[in-house]
Amino acid sequence: MYTQALNEKDPNAGKDKAEDPVLEARFQARVDEEMRIEPNDWMPAAYRRTLQRQIAQHAHSEVIGMQPEGNWLTRSPSLKRKAILLAKIQDEAGHGLYLYSAAETLGISREEMESQLLSGKARYSSIFNYPTLNWADMGAIGWLVDGAAIMNQIPLCRCSYGPYARAMVRVCKEESFHQRQGYDIMMQMAKGTPEQKAMAQDALNRTWWPSIMMFGPHDSDSSHSEQSMAWKIKRFSNDDLRQRFINATVPQAEYLGLTIPDPDLKFNEETGNWESGPIDWDEFKRVLAGNGPCNHQRLSTRQKAVAEGEWVRDAAAAHAAKVAARAANKEEAA
Numbered sequence: 498m499y500t501q502a503l504n505e506k507d508p509n510a511g512k513d514k515a516e517d518p519v520l521e522a523r524f525q526a527r528v529d530e531e532m533r534i535e536p537n538d539w540m541p542a543a544y545r546r547t548l549q550r551q552i553a554q555h556a557h558s559e560v561i562g563m564q565p566e567g568n569w570l571t572r573s574p575s576l577k578r579k580a581i582l583l584a585k586i587q588d589e590a591g592h593g594l595y596l597y598s599a600a601e602t603l604g605i606s607r608e609e610m611e612s613q614l615l616s617g618k619a620r621y622s623s624i625f626n627y628p629t630l631n632w633a634d635m636g637a638i639g640w641l642v643d644g645a646a647i648m649n650q651i652p653l654c655r656c657s658y659g660p661y662a663r664a665m666v667r668v669c670k671e672e673s674f675h676q677r678q679g680y681d682i683m684m685q686m687a688k689g690t691p692e693q694k695a696m697a698q699d700a701l702n703r704t705w706w707p708s709i710m711m712f713g714p715h716d717s718d719s720s721h722s723e724q725s726m727a728w729k730i731k732r733f734s735n736d737d738l739r740q741r742f743i744n745a746t747v748p749q750a751e752y753l754g755l756t757i758p759d760p761d762l763k764f765n766e767e768t769g770n771w772e773s774g775p776i777d778w779d780e781f782k783r784v785l786a787g788n789g790p791c792n793h794q795r796l797s798t799r800q801k802a803v804a805e806g807e808w809v810r811d812a813a814a815a816h817a818a819k820v821a822a823r824a825a826n827k828e829e830a831a
């Protein structure tokens with residue numbers, strides 16, 4: 498998947514001295530010329546750290562993000578819906594693996610990332626700390642959460658770091674299917690019985706603001722945006738992408754006949770933007786600090802799954818060792 502085998506090692510790689518002005522200028526010039534940075538290239542230590550953090554956070558989000566949907570697998574309303582949901586959740590596991598692999602090319606091991614997640618030290622997207630209370634939540638997650646993810650991740654296909662950018666191409670294609678299946682659920686519910694429509698509205702009411710927060714703090718409070726944009730890790734600011742998402746989503750809610758739970762939402766004729774009311778950043782900070790409605794549950798479920806899967810990993814490793822030993826014996830005998 499990655500081309501580092503073809504990418505000859507830069508003799509300066511590994512000597513990540515951010516203070517080396519010559520190497521740093523050469524690096525920035527490559528970024529400015531839209532050339533991709535590959536694992537064997539020299540890069541500033543802070544660039545490496547930023548990507549390790551962002552990609553790991555992204556991978557953890559995919560992995561933890563399976564839980565709110567897994568909650569509905571056994572209660573899907575039909576076999577077809579169950580098969581679709583199962584496929585979506587499997588895609589998310591795949592995205593997690595892709596992303597952990599991309600982060601590993603930056604010199605951090607998967608074990609280290611996993612232990613950061615399990616210890617509660619690593620972040621994952623705030624959206625996944627909310628409960629999924631009715632079936633329409635599966636629709637709202639696909640429509641809004643995957644919709645926000647696509648808005649954020651399409652520009653990441655042009656991220657300056659090659660392995661992350663390439664991983665994003667497939668991820669975005671799959672997110673696009675996820676978004677459409679979510680909107681399809683919403684359409685069926687919103688055009689269904691009054692009770693179904695009420696469930697769809699309830700799911701929208703609960704998912705709207707957390708999905709708006711997925712884009713991160715306002716630009717003025719975003720600690721990483723300016724540098725990440727200069728490095729072309731990010732192509733658009735948090736507020737820009739949030740605005741694009743709101744503009745795309747408001748007409749979709751109208752088509753469903755649902756109301757966005759923002760009494761201050763208004764269309765600005767001059768800018769062509771749907772302007773949102775104030776975002777509750779105190780809630781965002783609470784969730785980031787580990788005090789959202791499901792933080793504890795989501796982390797402990799993951800910790801339990803890792804602990805309970807230990808014997809499977811041990812058995813697989815023992816089997817692989819036996820196969821390797823047998824092959825080595827055969828080679829010796831021949």
Ligand code: FAQ
Pocket residue numbers: 550551554555556558559562563589620621622623624638642643646649650710711712713714718719720721722725735785
């Ligand atoms: N939640 O300076 P910024 C998905 C943190 S995948 C938690 O603006 P940055 C698929 C940020 O890390 C969803 N933490 O940071 C799916 C930083 O932390 P620090 C995940 C957040 O990195 C669908 C601090 O706040 N997507 O949904 C959040 O430049 C359905 C300061 O913020 C990605 O990760 C947040 N919402 O921009 C799966 C995409 N926002 O350094 C299952 C890649 C910010 O203080 C079901 N990531 N923080 O520890 C990104 O594009 C960026 O990392 C941003 C944040 C835009 C999220």
